[in-house]
Amino acid sequence: MVKVGVHVSIAGSIDRAVDRAEEAGCDTFQIFSRNPRGWRFKEISEEVAVEFRRKLELSGISPAVDHMPYLPNLATPKEDVYARSVEALAAELERCAILGIPYLVTHLGSHLDSGKVVGFERTAEAITRALSSVENEVTLLLETTSDSKNSVGGSFEDLAEIMRRVGREDQVGACFDTCHAFVAGYELRTAEGVAETMEKFDETVGLSRLKVVHLNDSKGPLGSKLDRHEHIGLGEIGEEGRELAGGD
Numbered sequence: 001m002v003k004v005g006v007h008v009s010i011a012g013s014i015d016r017a018v019d020r021a022e023e024a025g026c027d028t029f030q031i032f033s034r035n036p037r038g039w040r041f042k043e044i045s046e047e048v049a050v051e052f053r054r055k056l057e058l059s060g061i062s063p064a065v066d067h068m069p070y071l072p073n074l075a076t077p078k079e080d081v082y083a084r085s086v087e088a089l090a091a092e093l094e095r096c097a098i099l100g101i102p103y104l105v106t107h108l109g110s111h112l113d114s115g116k117v118v119g120f121e122r123t124a125e126a127i128t129r130a131l132s133s134v135e136n137e138v139t140l141l142l143e144t145t146s147d148s149k150n151s152v153g154g155s156f157e158d159l160a161e162i163m164r165r166v167g168r169e170d171q172v173g174a175c176f177d178t179c180h181a182f183v184a185g186y187e188l189r190t191a192e193g194v195a196e197t198m199e200k201f202d203e204t205v206g207l208s209r210l211k212v213v214h215l216n217d218s219k220g221p222l223g224s225k226l227d228r229h230e231h232i233g234l235g236e237i238g239e240e241g242r243e244l245a246g247g248d
Helices: 016-023 046-059 079-099 116-134 156-166 178-183 191-204 238-246
Strands: 005-007 028-031 064-067 103-106 139-143 172-177 210-214
Touching: 016 028, 016 046, 046 079, 064 079, 079 103, 079 116, 103 210, 116 139, 116 156, 139 156, 139 210, 156 172, 156 191, 172 178, 178 210
Parallel strands: 005 028, 028 064, 064 103, 103 139, 139 172, 172 210
Antiparallel strands: none
């Protein structure tokens, strides 16, 4: 069964996200549990966590999904940023566990000209360290990227290689962003294209590892590596592509 939802705001209090998801008629939803554009964050109080869990259970909405903030870079060669990124990932995994959220989506970052192999090594090590430090049951989902310069995760092979290095199949999965995949060169505008793309994904990453799809249209054309989302049906992927990519 395909569950459909949206990204909702936590303005006011994190538990308000559940209210907003219900009002929107969601089967599932995604949040940022904190400010996505900063390093600092407020701890989640027991009272807020209990209320979030209570509302989530009563709503019947499942699963809830959290997204990592934007500043962490798991592939960076800069040691200070790398250390903060690993700490941020571990902290967000803990926040998910506190809230009863089973999935955390993360971007993998940029190797900053240090080379793709180094990027793989750094990313896999960051994920391993973060997962080992918290030891909870939250599943980390690696998001496909636009394959822009120095990025890690722009191809299905990239994701598969990082997953291979990390292991922990029960705790590491994938998030497929349609805009990112499209501008990275994967065809999603036709039935044949979608079938071929998903076959490639299954052969490399494995459909069993796919837990979340970010259904976005794209301002950039196929293979442009331009990470600019467009409203669904109004971009280069188009309405037919949206129906094909989101229908199965």
